[in-house]
Amino acid sequence: MVGTPSAMGKPYRPKDHYFKKAKQEGLRARSAFKVDEILKRYPFLKKGATVLDLGAAPGGFLQILADTVGPGGRVIGVDIVAIRPFTQPFVKTAVLDVLAEDFDAKLRELYDGPFDAVISDMAPKTSGIRTTDEARSLRLARKALEVSVTRGRPGSAFVAKLFMGGEFEEFRQEVRAHFEEVKLVRPEATRGASMEVYVIGLVRMASGPKSE
Template sequence: MVGTPPVMGKPYRPKDHYFQKAKQEGLRARSAFKLDEILKRFPIAKKGGAVLDLGAAPGGFLQILADSVGTSGRVIGVDIVAIRPFTQKHVSTAVLDVLADDFDAKLLAMYDGPFDAVISDMAPKTSGIKATDEARSLRLAGKALEVAVARSRPGSSFVAKLFMGGDFEEFRAQVRSHYEEVKVVRPEATRGASMEVYLVGLRLKAAAPASATP
């Protein structure tokens, strides 16, 4: 009896080169190579730094970040689904919804210090409607930017995944208003049919001092 013929028409090969490489290197997701490339290009995660990973499941980014900051650093990973625990004590994870009203308070309870980098790999469940998916992607990226500006120290970095199109340029302008330099990166590990890119904000500007009340 012959085997079942392969299903045709998939937009990508699920077990491609990066999938196999991730498996060989003990990484939880092929997407880890996307962050690895970004970190090699930009000084985002340094030894002893504190990094927040939004949309962290299943933990591929966290593995890269844990090694990058070392045991003297701190890595916080959150997602709406559970993340398999890490053995490293400097890595903490939690099930949190970034769009929930109590998210900021719960994140503060996990770690109350300033971050050196906020990284978002969050992506919405795609509906197949381009404009809707772009809008949802930007909403998540917008929340990530809000958290980064509120919780990071001056000079810190920001990375967010989002879909090209829609109000992308408007969002890039928002990031530019907070960071001294902004780059658009499409890592090599990005699948061919994907419209996703990563927006990288470098060197968070110091907040302007509040004006004195007359």
């Protein structure tokens, strides 16, 4: 999670159903249930796949992704804060800032091959000013899309969390320019007051962006 874990909206009680369920199941964060639901609805990841998780701390998504791709796959997780190491050797993590000028080069140092999916759970440090927070969220989502377009293999998938706002439709069109299908999901584990939604791009096209 980039920035603070709070999303726009009212304060929430952290020890809710999903928080307790995550503890019971040994998951690092309640957010694990979000990506689990997305993958069950759209099973775009197979055993042996390679996936990038942006904004991966504390590792809830990584746990689900590792189980999904298995030891024959590869999972890369990055965040601006350190992620507690995983015991599985095919899960690699690093402290990287996606908005830094050297991010792309450092990501290639970490893994230089193509990804079968790029998944972003990044969220900005919120200011409480809705338009500001929406703009920050959009900047992170666009960076994730850029990584997906440049590093995703043809046929790959893209998932990005985004705060609903004025430029939301514009971003959805940007995703549609590169993927055959675009879906929107608000997982059941999303906090009630949150403005977040996940934009999912399925089957990245091998050629350039679609013409309108």
